[in-house]
Amino acid sequence: MKNVNKFVLLSFLVMINYALEDVDMKQQIEQLDRNRFGHTLLDTIYLQLQTQEPIERLMGTLQQIEDRYYQDQKEEDVSHKDYQDSCTVDLQNLDQNIKVSDNERIKLEARLEGELYPKRDILQKLIAQKQGELKEFNEELNELDQQREEESEEFEHKIHEHEDVIAILVQARTLFTENLQTHDNSFIQLNNNGIELLQKHFGASIKRASKFTYRTSWGKMFKALATITSRVHQLQDSAQVENVILLIDQLLEQVHDSMDLEKFSEEKRVQAYEKTRNLLVISINTTESTLASAITDLAIVNEIIEQTQATLDNVNQRLQMLQQSRDDRFTICEQEAQDYQDSRSQRDSDRDVVSQTIGLLNKSLRTLKEQLALRMSAGEEFEYF
Secondary structure, eight states: OHHHHHHHHHHHHHHHHHHHHHHHHHHHHHHHHHSHHHHHHHHHHHHHHHTTOOHHHHHHHHHHHHHHHHHHHHHHHHHHHHHHHHHHHHHHHHHHHHHHHHHHHHHHHHHIIIIIHHHHHHHHHHHHHHHHHHHHHHHHHHHHHHHHHHHHHHHHHHHHHHHHHHHHHHHHHHHHHHTEEEETTTEEEEOHHHHHHHHHHHHHHHHHHTTOSSOTHHHHHHHHHHHHHHOHHHHTSHHHHHHHHHHHHHHHHHHHHHHHHHHHHHHHHHHHHHHHHHHHHHHHHHHHHHHHHHHHHHHHHHHHHHHHHHHHHHHHHHHHHHHHHHHHHHHHHHHHHHHHHHHHHHHHHHHHHHHHHHHHHHHOHHHHHHHHHHHHHTTOOOOOO
């Protein structure tokens, strides 16, 4: 009796286990069926089972599919690694090129900002300064030449006036000496004709002296001589006549001395003018030379700046292109990595589906057939591969 009860209990436990296994199988099939690839795979299995194809062949096909997934994944892993390695190399090369170009950009900008632009500013200021100095020197030279011309003209007028005075005095002395006569063999006197000529001469001289510009005192001297000649009785005294002639000689000497002094002063002015002018000419020549050199240097610096700016523009364009290439390459590499991850996930999922299906076939073919028949009897359309 005990053995019978034990058998019944064991049979009941086996039935419960089968029932539980059926429930678990159903859940696995439902889970596979919710997957698109699993759904298609189940349809294919059902059709092959309907054709009474040996289960071993079906298992072999599924095993080949599972192995193919595994092999494809290995190949894709290698391909992905090779591609990502090439991405790393490409990005490193691009980063290095960007670094080199950026260093070149920094050097070019540093040369422009630290050397060329300041040098250009210095040369521009130097040119402006030398142009200002040259203008001042030329103005000083023009003023000096104009002053010298005025002084020379003034000197010529003064000498002309001196010469006129000398000529007047010499003419007066001649009139005295040519019109002297001996009176009673006792003294010398000026005859009446000489007195008249002298009075006319000094009268004309006074008018002439009134037009003098620089020494108006000559006119006073001529008036004094005219006054003397108007005193006729004095000119009939030999002593007075000799005194007048002596006075004229003294005046002539004074006028000559005055003219010599004017010539000496003029000579000193000419020397000072020539010295000052030579210094100004030297300054002008030096300034012009410095200005010409600065203008030449500025032209060279401007050309170098233009070339450097053009090079900098090219470097910036190259940098922009390199950065864009790096961004594009980085995006492509990241997209490939994402595609690889998606593909790997999908392949893992599909391989899991195949593995689960193989497990179902190995575990309980009967339950699988029943469940497939039930789902097909529900009127679902077939999807197979």
